Amino acid sequence: MIRYLLSRLGSALLVTVLASIGIFALIRLVPGDPVSVLAGPDATPESRAAIRAELGLDQPFWSQYVHWLGDLARFDLGPSYKLGGDVGDLIADGALNTVVLTLFALVLASAGALVTSTAALVWDKRWLNSLLSALNTAAVAVPTFATALVLVLVFAVRFPVLPAGGTPPGGFFSHPDIAFQYLLLPGLALALPAWAALTRFLTEGLRTQLQQPYVTTARALGIPRRRIVLTQALRNALPSSITVLGIQFGTLLGGAILVEAVFAWPGLGRLIEQGISSRDYPVVQVLLLLSVVVFVLTQLASDLIHAWLDPRVRLNGVS
Amino acid sequence: MSSSAPAHPRRRPRRLRRLAAALLAATTLLAATACSSAVDELKAGSGERQEGGTLRVGALNDIIPARIFTNSSDSINLLIGSVYDSLIDYPLDELEPQPSLATSWELSQDGTQLTLQLRDDVKFHSGRPFTSKDVEFSIKTWADPVWTVQLQRTAAAITGFDTSDEHAITLTFAHPLSNIFDLLDMLPIIDKDTIDQLREGKAFVGTGPFEFASWSPGAKISFTRNDDYWRGKPALDGIDVSVIPDPQAQVAQLRSHQLDLILGASYRDFESLGKDDQFHVNQWDGAESQVYVGTNVTNPALSDVRVRQAIAYALDRKRVVEEVFRGAGVPISLPWPSYSPAYDEKANATYDYDLDKAKTLVDEAKADGVAIPKLPLTYPSENPIYGAIAQIVQADLAKVGIEVELDPQEQAQVIQQLIGAKFPALWILSHAYAHYTPSTLAVSAYPFNADHNASLYVDADYKAAAEKVWKQKAGAVDPADYAALDEQLLKGSFLLEIAITLPQDASSTQVHDIGETKRGEPLFYDTYLTK
Secondary structure, eight states: OOOHHHHHHHHHHHHHHHHHHHHHHHHHHSSHHHHHHHHHTTOOOOHHHHHHHHHTSSSSSSHHHHHHHHHTTTOOOOOOOOTOOEEEHEEEEHHHHHHHHHHHHHHHHHHHHHHHHHHHHHHHHHHHHHHHHHHHHHHHHSOOHHHHHHHHHIIISOOOOOOOSSTTTTOOOTTTHHHHHHHHHHHHHHHHHHHHHHHHHHHHHHHHTSSSSSHHHHHTTTHHHHIIIIIIIHHHHHHHHHHHHHHHHHHHHHHHHHHHHTTOOOHHHHHHHHHHHHHHHHHHHHHHHHHHHHHHHHHHHHHHHHHOOOOOHHHHHHH | OOOOOOOOHHHHHHHHHHHHHHHHHHHHHHHHSSSTTTGGGSOOOOOOOSOOEEEEEESSOOGGGTTTOOOHHHHHHHHHHHHHOOOOOTTTTTTOOSSEEEEEEEOTTTSSEEEEEEESSOTTTTTTTTHHHHHHHHHHHHHHHTTTOTTHHHHHHHHEESSSTTTEEEEEESOOOHHHHHHHHHOOOOOOOGHHHHHHTTTTOOSSSSEEEEEEETEEEEEOTTTTTTTTTSSSSSEEEOOOOHHHHHHHHHHSSSOSSSSOOOHHHHHHHTTTTTEEEEEOOTTTTTEEEEEOSSTTTTHHHHHHHHHHHHHHHHHHIISSSSSEEESSSSSOOSTTTTHHHHHHHHTTTHHHHHHHHHHHHHTTOOOOEEEEEEESOOOOOHHHHHHHHHHHHHHHTTOEEEEEEEHHHHHHHHHOOOOOOOEEEEEOTTTOHHHHHHHSSGGHHHHHHTTTOHEEEEEHHHHHHHHOOOOOOOHHHHHEEEEHHHHOEEEEEEEEEEEEEETTTTEEEOEOTSSSEEEEESSSOOO
């Protein structure tokens, strides 16, 4: 197991280093120069040269890369070209907002899926199934940003009962009731596609369970359908839905970029979008590398768990 | 026959049901009976003047510390206008300097020395008194290449500083500077003790009506009232600026009364807000910019001036103003607004829409062997305004036999091409600074720079005309020299003006007395709120 662990760690490290070189090179290959963005069109050539030197962009590629790697090793993410502040602080602030929004949407989507799936099978009415199917299709088909705009127009502008955007003035924890109201619309917009996917999966899972022999036995014993769905069937259908929930979390993080724009929600999505558009290399490099590291660590963890459970994997992996 | 299920399986449904019920109850409770509503402020106001209060503003862009002196974004303009003072201020609609931190001034006969008397009752937000040394420091900072500023050449042409009197300064110039007062209007007086924190975006210390309080990058900038402001205490307690890059989101937040004032919305949204009696739309004549079609004169098709002139005649400027800017603009052939000393009504109508003239010029050029292939028209893709103009230009030019291919590109790429003069043929962008002394545009705004510009237009007569209007005594430039500059701009036709565009903002009717500087900075010194 130790040998397997070391070999997996080695390949994870190699992937991360190669990705860091790729990221560092790719962002520099994108047309558009951070110096031009910072200096603006009216700056003198002297100004542009001074800024280029100050940012270290007059150095050769490898020298810039090694310098960046050295800073990373010391956990010094450096300042953002555009915003001036430390990249680590910017990411920490944005990450909190994005994670809170994403988790809230995940809770909404899961709770919604649980309620609608079980309701559909407990009552098993044709009209209810048709309605849920239509809602499901709409939730998947309508783009997230369009849903977001409609929610703002209806619940913030036409019937002003909820904020149109922004984060709660006192933060998330000083007034949870206010924070909840700020989270509701962006959370809903983000949750709808995930709700649709989870509902479809859970409903199918429950239907499959209801065709199992133990259900036939239970019904023969006179146990009400409602109880069978809410206890046996649900308990057996839930584990596979948890896997889908994990996949949906990644999808939600992606969708957050669009929702953050519509709801003026200062999260990581907005940070990377603005970082790319202003060629803010330090911000983009770190965010992209962070996503690679998260992916690599997730893969590593799943590989190790798999290997721990199945000796064949670790033996094959090493050989 | 009834059957009772065993006890243990029933525990789970109960737990599940309880959990679901608790979730539902908590959600309902929080949503419906929340003790505080996030939209309480929606209640109609009484109209009575409020004591203090915080103005909530929406801005499209965040602060970029490295570009803090460039007038390049709405939040930067707001920060500079609120935190700093200039030595003089121009009124919006003229170029007559008015006292600010300088109470009076005297220009030498030959235009190479300027003595300014300074206020003696002004303090920086740090409590340090303002003196002539601060003027020297601010001008020298302005001339430092590490800062990207307008009028750097003008600041660099100030060669002598006499600061022997704390409350007066004499500036000596390398040569007469016709736009010296433009510099003094644009130049914020900055605090030398905190310049390093300024570069890092950690502190902005000036002498203005509001003090910088905090900045959460990408989210919010806050200011508090300067109780010791030399003009008197402002009415507002403070200003909170939310950075909201999406104009639609800004409009939604204004309509839902989460914001009192928005600086960035589309012209169409401003038009619709203007028709709603809950909102004011302010239009700031005097802080205008210009939208134009640029031409690369080294492109074989565009090297013949007749083709460039044909494009100028073919532009349906009125349509652009009406459809894209919803009337908030003025069609132009030359960059100057009507109050500019270089303005000439007749010259400004040179390229009035005339398809026949345009076609004739194209035919003449083609007859002389000029090939006009499909020309790329580059513009920034992020701003829908440019896309809309590009489509109109494409349709206009098709009418006179010039085919255009739309080439939307990212803003960062467009700026790089502009600076590097790399546009293959045509492009659409905006420029500013025509509302100042004309020499500021001619020697300082990059698209017009006679030494090196994005059009690669090099012409000795144009350069001489531009230099001549710059190196004359302020306020005493010969009108004939401005006429000569206009003539050169029209003759070259390397930059084809479309329209003057007028900046707008929108506020709720509970906000009163917002001002604006010529620099495009919103002013909140007199602003107050009503309940």
